[in-house]
Amino acid sequence: xxxxxxxxxxxxxxxxxxxxxxxxxxxxxxxxxxxxxxxxxxxxxxxxxxxxxxxxxxxxxxxxxxxxxxxxxxxxxxxxxxxxxxxxxxxxxxxxxxxxxxxxxxxxxxxxxxxxxxxxxxxxxxxxxxxxxxxxxxxxxxxxxxxxxxxxxxxxxxxxxxxxxxxxxxxxxxxxxxxxxxxxxxxxxxxxxxxxxxxxxxxxxxxxxxxxxxxxxxxxxxxxxxxxxxxxxxxxxxxxxxxxxxxxxxxxxxxxxxxxxxxxxxxxxxxxxxxxxxxxxxxxxxxxxxxxxxxxxxxxxxxxxxxxxxxxxxxx
Amino acid sequence: xxxxxxxxxxxxxxxxxxxxxxxxxxxxxxxxxxxxxxxxxxxxxxxxxxxxxxxxxxxxxxxxxxxxxxxxxxxxxxxxxxxxxxxxxxxxxxxxxxxxxxxxxxxxxxxxxxxxxxxxxxxxxxxxxxxxxxxxxxxxxxxxxxxxxxxxxxxxxxxxxxxxxxxxxxxxxxxxxxxxxxxxxxxxxxxxxxxxxxxxxxxxxxxxxxxxxxxxxxxxxxxxxxxxxxxxxxxxxxxxxxxxxxxxxxxxxxxxxxxxxxxxxxxxxxxxxxxxxxxxxxxxxxxxxxxxxxxxxxxxxxxxxxxxxxxxxxxx
Numbered sequence: 022x023x024x025x026x027x028x029x030x031x032x033x034x035x036x037x038x039x040x041x042x043x044x045x046x047x048x049x050x051x052x053x054x055x056x057x058x059x060x061x062x063x064x065x066x067x068x069x070x071x072x073x074x075x076x077x078x079x080x081x082x083x084x085x086x087x088x089x090x091x092x093x094x095x096x097x098x099x100x101x102x103x104x105x106x107x108x109x110x111x112x113x114x115x116x117x118x119x120x121x122x123x124x125x126x127x128x129x130x131x132x133x134x135x136x137x138x139x140x141x142x143x144x145x146x147x148x149x150x151x152x153x154x155x156x157x158x159x160x161x162x163x164x165x166x167x168x169x170x171x172x173x174x175x176x177x178x179x180x181x182x183x184x185x186x187x188x189x190x191x192x193x194x195x196x197x198x199x200x201x202x203x204x205x206x207x208x209x210x211x212x213x214x215x216x217x218x219x220x221x222x223x224x225x226x227x228x229x230x231x232x233x234x235x236x237x238x239x240x241x242x243x244x245x246x247x248x249x250x251x252x253x254x255x256x257x258x259x260x261x262x263x264x265x266x267x268x269x270x271x272x273x274x275x276x277x278x279x280x281x282x283x284x285x286x287x288x289x290x291x292x293x294x295x296x297x298x299x300x301x302x303x304x305x306x307x308x309x310x311x312x313x314x315x316x317x318x319x320x321x322x323x324x325x326x327x328x329x330x331x332x333x334x335x336x337x
Numbered sequence: 338x339x340x341x342x343x344x345x346x347x348x349x350x351x352x353x354x355x356x357x358x359x360x361x362x363x364x365x366x367x368x369x370x371x372x373x374x375x376x377x378x379x380x381x382x383x384x385x386x387x388x389x390x391x392x393x394x395x396x397x398x399x400x401x402x403x404x405x406x407x408x409x410x411x412x413x414x415x416x417x418x419x420x421x422x423x424x425x426x427x428x429x430x431x432x433x434x435x436x437x438x439x440x441x442x443x444x445x446x447x448x449x450x451x452x453x454x455x456x457x458x459x460x461x462x463x464x465x466x467x468x469x470x471x472x473x474x475x476x477x478x479x480x481x482x483x484x485x486x487x488x489x490x491x492x493x494x495x496x497x498x499x500x501x502x503x504x505x506x507x508x509x510x511x512x513x514x515x516x517x518x519x520x521x522x523x524x525x526x527x528x529x530x531x532x533x534x535x536x537x538x539x540x541x542x543x544x545x546x547x548x549x550x551x552x553x554x555x556x557x558x559x560x561x562x563x564x565x566x567x568x569x570x571x572x573x574x575x576x577x578x579x580x581x582x583x584x585x586x587x588x589x590x591x592x593x594x595x596x597x598x599x600x601x602x603x604x605x606x607x608x609x610x611x612x613x614x615x616x617x618x619x620x621x622x623x624x625x626x627x628x629x630x631x632x633x634x635x636x637x638x639x640x641x642x643x644x645x646x647x648x649x650x651x652x653x
Contacts, residue, residue: 213529214600214607216614276603280596284530287592291530298532 037251049073056252059289067256074253077244078109085227087195087239089114094193094236096184097121097148099133101261102199104140105250106242108259110197111146119148120191122183124176125160129264136262151187153179159336165268167336173272175332182329186320188236200226200240203247206296207278214277225303232311232321243300246292353567365389372568375605383572390569393560394425401543403511403555405430410509410552412500413437413464415449417577418515420456421566422558424575426513427462435464436507438499440492441476445580452578467503469495475652481584483652489588491648498645502636504552516542516556519563522612523594530593541619548627548637559616562608 038057047054047066054064058073065073082088093110097103097119110117121137124130134150141148154160157179164179165172188196205224212220226240242250254261269275285292311321317330326334354373363370363382370380374389381389398404409426413419413435426433437453440446450466457464470476473495480495481488504512521540528536542556558566570577585591601608627637633646642650 210530214526214611216611216618273604276600280600283599284592284596288589295530295532 035251035255037248037255056249058249060246060285060293062289070252071256074245074249075109075112077249078113078241081226081241081244082113085239087227087241091195092116092118092193093195093197093239094118094120094188094191096196096198097137098199099136099140099262100199101247101250101254101259102201102204102242104136104199104259104261105253105257106197106199107140107146108144108257109253110241111144117146117197118191118193119146120184120187120196121148121150122156122180122187123150123152123154124180125152125154126162126267129262129266132264133262136260140259149191151183153183156183156187157333161268164336171271172268173274176268178328178332182320182327185235186318189234193236194230195237195239197239197241199242201242201245201247201250202293202296203278203281204274205240205243206281206292207274209296209299210281211274211277221299222303222306225300225306232314234314234320243296244293351567351571353564353571372565374565376562376601376609378605386568387572390561390565391425391428393565394429394557397542397557397560398429401555401557403543403557407431407511408509409433409511409513409555410436410504410507412512412514413453414515415452415456415578416515417563417566417570417575418517418520418558420452420515420575420577421569421573422513422515423456423462424460424573425569426557427460433462433513434507434509435462436500436503436512437464437466438472438496438503439466439468439470440496441468441470442478442582442584445578445582448580449578452576456575465507467499469499472499472503473649477584480652487587488584489590492584494644494648498636498643501551505550509552510546511553511555513555513557515558517558517561517563517566518609518612519594519597520590521556521559522597522608523590525612525615526597527590527593537615538619538622541616541622548630550630550636559612560609 038055041054041057041064043053045054045057045064046052047069048063049069049072050066052066052069054066056065056067056070058065061073093115095103095107095110095117097107098121107117107119119137119141121134123134137148137150140146154163159167161172161176161179164175168175184196184198205226209221209224212218212224226243228238230237245253253259281292281295311323313322313325314320315322315327315330316325318327320327320329322328354371357370357373357380359369361370361373361380362368363385364379365385365388366382368382368385370382372381372383372386374381377389409431411419411423411426411433413423414437423433423435435453435457437450439450453464453466456462470479475483477488477492477495480491484491500512500514521542525537525540528534528540542559544554546553561569569575597608597611627639629638629641630636631638631643631646632641634643636643636645638644
């Protein structure tokens, strides 16, 4: 810790929380606190915050009945969430491999690859990178050009598809992603406001494999907020890619997250109570069901041809 | 219309919409438009806006199968919603009587009574005022003092109770209230985020009488936004009470309405699509069910004593 109350080598700019006054005590150990968490009615010192963070992930994994014996492929974008996830899974003793899908976005993708390489080599972690251009025939900017409009929804669909197929190719049954509490609560709010109740009913941090060609999906960070993940990165010297995707600025998912953030600032805890209540409802619901197998690629599909193969047809 | 594009005697201050440029055309008649409605992808001139407003109420009443033959008691607070409601019901040919419950809040209640008297006498409308102090034994400020905290939830419960009993006393089967689209969408969002799904399932603009001592409830303005109601008041020379309830400033209902407003400004139409989708779901659901009759007052209750009689016990 530096003397000014922020973690070393970070300073105010990269620290997501307001500065606590000198004398603010850690709820757990009584030392000087630097992490204010109003939704938990607590302030923490760096060490106790790290413990809090670890406990949130352990609690998530325990409730989902995922033991450290499970080999995990970790989807790694190079952002704060995926690197924090990879780091904590490694600390908890999981055998992991990183999977990065290079989207071919100028500058952003290069910076992402660099952030991953720096993070993983310094920790002796193993990872593999696939290029979307090679796998699909087109990069995200090329797809965007041909679609002539917003790319976020198509990009999401494509990433999901290739993370699925590549996880199976790499010999894993389960893929872990860095989705955090804000992602999950924002998505839930968007689906509720859009009255997509079938999507609301499917949302859960562990989706078992619905088909031999599709791995299960795990979200170990669903109990942690963006700010908490940023603080964890700062304290653990995790340096995520600095820039954000140049295409996602107007994504509607950001809007729902912002709406929840404003409500949270007025009613601390509302965001997590909201998410957990719906997740509890979904605990025993059947998740995905596919009626077909795509005739072209063999992936599960709702129709005779899967949506990515249909997209391919339109794009080429 | 004044020359500056705002309705006469109003000016910019009381006009809820931004000024449209000279030459902006009414979608319906092509004249100069002054009412921009992005959620309807339309701008209107004053006359066509009034027609739009009337049609929204007629459409609501038609869908709820309420004909102009139905005698309606109108709950009148003196605010923009209740006066606009009373005005349009009168214009549509309904036989109405106003019902005002005087809450005994210094200044605010006096101003509310004055606004109602001015509105109703100038239009030859009949109304009746009851005092909460006389009916319940305590005014809202007195209740607030004894509860030592937020009053909004208790006040809502008390108003609901007395509007019910007084409607029956006045010989009506149905009470109409001024709840608008923002009220209903905000309430729905609050209930969804709070995971009160039993409340979500009950929300509908016509709730039939569930008990001989309880009238049906009708919300003819559920298709109209706050801004549209303010503009209607301005154009129809309806002058609502200027001040707002001094106790409601931090009501959580405001927060959910604000959150929806921000989403609406980014995605026009999202608010009404959200509300209508859930209302459609609730169309054929059973509404309220009461298992008991209160032993003290004879009103329907979920337990042996109703919640207002229980509150009375605590307060006195």
